Amino acid sequence: MKRLTIILGSGAVQNFDLEKCQKNRIYIGRSREKNDICLASNIISSSHGVFLKTADGISYTDLNSRNGTYVESRKGRALLKNTKQAVALYSGDMIRILSRKHPESSVLIIYEDEQQEKIWDKYFLGKKEIKIGRGSGCDIIFPEPYVSRNQCGIVPSDDGYELLNYSRNGTLVNGKLIHDKHVLREQDVIQIYQNILIYTDGKLFYKIEADGIQVELQHIDKFVGREKKQILRDVSCQIGSNEFIAIIGGSGAGKTTLMNVMNGFDDDFQGKVYYNGIDLKKNKEWLKNVMGYVPQEDIIYENLTLYKMLYYTAKIKFPKDMTSGEIRQKVLEAIRVVELDDHKDTLVRKLSGGQKKRASIAVELLGEPKIFFLDEPTSGLDPGTEQNLMHSLRSLAKNQKTTVIMVTHTTQNIHLCDKIIFMGNGGRLCFYGSPDQAKMFFDTDDFTDAYIKTSKDAEFWKEQYDGSFVHQDSYPEENEENDKFKKEKALLGRQFASLLGRSFESLWNEKNKLILLLLQPALISLLIKIVSDEDVFKLYESTRNILFALTCAGIWIGLFNSIQEICRERKIVKREYMSGLNLGLYIIAKFCVQIVISLLQAALISGIFFTAIGTPDQDLGFFKNAPAMFLTTWITIITAAALGFLVSASVKSGDKAMVIAPFLLILQLLFSGVIFELEGIGKRIADITISKWSIGAYGTIANLNSLDLKMQKDFPMIEHETEALYKFAENNLMQKWAVLAVMLLVCLIASGVILRRVAKDKR
Numbered sequence: 001m002k003r004l005t006i007i008l009g010s011g012a013v014q015n016f017d018l019e020k021c022q023k024n025r026i027y028i029g030r031s032r033e034k035n036d037i038c039l040a041s042n043i044i045s046s047s048h049g050v051f052l053k054t055a056d057g058i059s060y061t062d063l064n065s066r067n068g069t070y071v072e073s074r075k076g077r078a079l080l081k082n083t084k085q086a087v088a089l090y091s092g093d094m095i096r097i098l099s100r101k102h103p104e105s106s107v108l109i110i111y112e113d114e115q116q117e118k119i120w121d122k123y124f125l126g127k128k129e130i131k132i133g134r135g136s137g138c139d140i141i142f143p144e145p146y147v148s149r150n151q152c153g154i155v156p157s158d159d160g161y162e163l164l165n166y167s168r169n170g171t172l173v174n175g176k177l178i179h180d181k182h183v184l185r186e187q188d189v190i191q192i193y194q195n196i197l198i199y200t201d202g203k204l205f206y207k208i209e210a211d212g213i214q215v216e217l218q219h220i221d222k223f224v225g226r227e228k229k230q231i232l233r234d235v236s237c238q239i240g241s242n243e244f245i246a247i248i249g250g251s252g253a254g255k256t257t258l259m260n261v262m263n264g265f266d267d268d269f270q271g272k273v274y275y276n277g278i279d280l281k282k283n284k285e286w287l288k289n290v291m292g293y294v295p296q297e298d299i300i301y302e303n304l305t306l307y308k309m310l311y312y313t314a315k316i317k318f319p320k321d322m323t324s325g326e327i328r329q330k331v332l333e334a335i336r337v338v339e340l341d342d343h344k345d346t347l348v349r350k351l352s353g354g355q356k357k358r359a360s361i362a363v364e365l366l367g368e369p370k371i372f373f374l375d376e377p378t379s380g381l382d383p384g385t386e387q388n389l390m391h392s393l394r395s396l397a398k399n400q401k402t403t404v405i406m407v408t409h410t411t412q413n414i415h416l417c418d419k420i421i422f423m424g425n426g427g428r429l430c431f432y433g434s435p436d437q438a439k440m441f442f443d444t445d446d447f448t449d450a451y452i453k454t455s456k457d458a459e460f461w462k463e464q465y466d467g468s469f470v471h472q473d474s475y476p477e478e479n480e481e482n483d484k485f486k487k488e489k490a491l492l493g494r495q496f497a498s499l500l501g502r503s504f505e506s507l508w509n510e511k512n513k514l515i516l517l518l519l520q521p522a523l524i525s526l527l528i529k530i531v532s533d534e535d536v537f538k539l540y541e542s543t544r545n546i547l548f549a550l551t552c553a554g555i556w557i558g559l560f561n562s563i564q565e566i567c568r569e570r571k572i573v574k575r576e577y578m579s580g581l582n583l584g585l586y587i588i589a590k591f592c593v594q595i596v597i598s599l600l601q602a603a604l605i606s607g608i609f610f611t612a613i614g615t616p617d618q619d620l621g622f623f624k625n626a627p628a629m630f631l632t633t634w635i636t637i638i639t640a641a642a643l644g645f646l647v648s649a650s651v652k653s654g655d656k657a658m659v660i661a662p663f664l665l666i667l668q669l670l671f672s673g674v675i676f677e678l679e680g681i682g683k684r685i686a687d688i689t690i691s692k693w694s695i696g697a698y699g700t701i702a703n704l705n706s707l708d709l710k711m712q713k714d715f716p717m718i719e720h721e722t723e724a725l726y727k728f729a730e731n732n733l734m735q736k737w738a739v740l741a742v743m744l745l746v747c748l749i750a751s752g753v754i755l756r757r758v759a760k761d762k763r
């Protein structure tokens with residue numbers, strides 16, 4: 001049965017059986033005489049619109065009505081106004097005649113065809129609260145991971161019904177994010193991401209929307225630099241749900257800029273971007289949950305198996321109320337969708353280029369996005385792999401019901417896309433439509449010709465396109481500002497355990513690096529042995545030089561351990577931070593690995609040093625010499641590792657970090673106070689070097705002040721001036737360790753603070 005359910009602003013509901021009606025044209029409007037369906041509302045025109053029954057189905061046309069008609073169909077949302085365009089309707093599509101000022105006058109018509117799949121469900125509200133969310137105990141269940149287990153509830157109140165929001169993310173009602181409660185009025189539209197519920201007269205009409213997001217761009221302009229150079233010019237288009245779209249065009253035409261505008265990464269532009277009618281700029285944080293982004297380079301943890309990499313990512317990403325069983329299931333499902341089942345237990349670094357790209361896609365699939373952006377996913381792939389990947393992306397759009405938008409340079413497989421956005425020089429939209437239409441438009445079978453044509457005269461092609469395709473905005477009304485978004489965070493304890501597990505497992509799977517990290521201190525100790533003489537721990541100079549060598553070795557080892565650790569993962573960290581990663585926990589987890597590594601390194605260096613060279617003769621009160629020396633070595637390494645973290649968090653690449661490393665080492669050498677006698681500013685700088693406090697601790701343990709100078713061998717009358725830094729006292733040693741510990745803490749905290757800048761990184 002084909003029928004219309006008509007819901008009036010008053011709450012009254014009428015049903016109209018389209019099949020029983022003998023006419024092919026069914027008119028709606030205010031006038032009783034002229035129409036088959038009379039709608040008594042002052043925002044309805046006398047003859048407002050007409051439904052047309054054809055052999056193919058039902059369509060709707062607006063009859064030049066004063067307020068127009070919104071059609072929310074599977075193909076997208078459109079405002080029909082001053083157009084005679086007929087829009088085909090599918091079961092579940094909505095027609096709305098809206099008035100913001102007089103919501104009580106609004107009319108909502110739902111078209112349903114019982115032969116097509118059932119889309120709308122009805123829920124009768126009673127005297128008890130009904131719960132809406134992801135949890136199995138809810139009355140209305142939306143299964144996506146980004147929907148809260150208890151998203152919201154609807155309770156009876158004096159005025160009818162009230163919506164209570166329980167989610168940290170908020171619930172959208174009529175385009176406005178609600179964080180506490182909202183008294184429901186007739187035809188209020190509640191949106192939980194892509195899912196829609198409509199309240200009317202004690203009932204909820206709702207549909208669980210499996211489809212991808214529809215995107216509408218309205219008149220996008222972007223200017224950059226002081227001269228306000230325009231790099232996007234009045235770009236408008238509508239992308240339907242589950243469509244596979246390619247953004248193509250010459251180099252510098254504005255493809256990446258356009259994609260960054262579409263995915264909300266860049267919000268410094270003029271114009272509007274809507275996702276299913278929701279303003280992206282105003283609801284970016286909320287809408288990010290339904291978005292997946294696969295950058296050009298594969299930014300995934302390479303030293304884990306595919307399964308483990310996805311598992312840890314999921315644990316960090318998902319909200320706290322998701323169980324381990326659910327997470328495991330989602331990981332396996334993501335692996336299945338990207339067809340990597342056979343490589344589940346392969347280390348990511350051993351996957352081929354195409355497989356790594358699929359692995360990156362699987363990372364994003366974990367969040368079950370409804371819209372997917374990919375930046376040149378096929379670059380660097382051989383033609384066969386490229387074709388396979390294009391087929392997979394198409395099937396992602398069609399089978400996983402996701403809108404897929406990619407930037408690409410290659411056009412061999414462009415026929416697999418539903419539509420292409422052709423950008424010309426200066427950010428001009430030269431064409432938007434299907435690949436076949438594009439060929440007709442540019443009058444060529446070869447897209448290379450289109451590239452040449454648009455690079456020669458992009459303005460001409462933009463004018464041609466603007467003249468042939470009329471863009472009509474679907475969302476002229478303004479939503480209110482929604483800025484109170486708070487991210488649903490994963491449970492901190494679980495996040496920390498996952499970060500820790502991932503860091504250790506990653507290092508364990510990188511055996512060569514692990515061996516190098518452990519070999520280095522052993523070799524350094526042996527080298528120190530070669531340059532030492534028999535006067536160590538007997539004469540001042542020999543002892544101080546060897547201890548200083550130990551200090552430098554510890555600083556170098558610590559810096560080398562950590563200086564590339566954060567920057568090389570920066571892009572992954574940024575992505576995970578955007579989906580809830582706690583940066584403090586991330587740094588602490590990484591630091592825990594450093595604690596263990598540096599303990600092993602300190603044990604190795606000290607063990608070999610004690611065996612080959614020996615220990616001071618006299619213990620310092622409570623502290624036995626060997627453990628105190630070991631502890632000093634360990635604190636030196638771990639403090640230098642924290643300094644390495646600080647550098648690593650501040651720079652964007654490993655290369656840059658390695659440029660800074662020698663500078664830091666020179667600083668430690670010059671301002672240690674060992675090579676040069678320091679005065680004034682030099683002394684102040686020395687206070688913030690690790691080397692000063694480390695050699696201070698070693699010198700205290702070795703009681704440098706009591707050792708004879710070389711010259712004293714021949715001239716015993718020469719006095720050895722004592723230095724406060726090496727005062728042989730327990731509290732002096734503890735002070736040196738305490739200063740190093742404070743430096744360590746400062747470096748770690750500063751790393752966390754600085755790392756927050758990742759949020760501003762350009763992708």
Ligand SMILES: Nc1ncnc2c1ncn2[C@@H]1O[C@H](COP(=O)(O)OP(=O)(O)OP(=O)(O)O)[C@@H](O)[C@H]1O
Nearest residue numbers: 224225229231249250251252253254255256257258
């Ligand atoms: N922040 C900026 N300041 C100045 N110019 C910019 C800025 N961002 C982009 N541009 C310029 O805007 C134009 C479009 O850049 P965009 O990266 O979007 O092009 P593209 O089509 O993706 O190019 P490619 O295919 O080479 O990656 C280029 O000329 C670029 O130099």
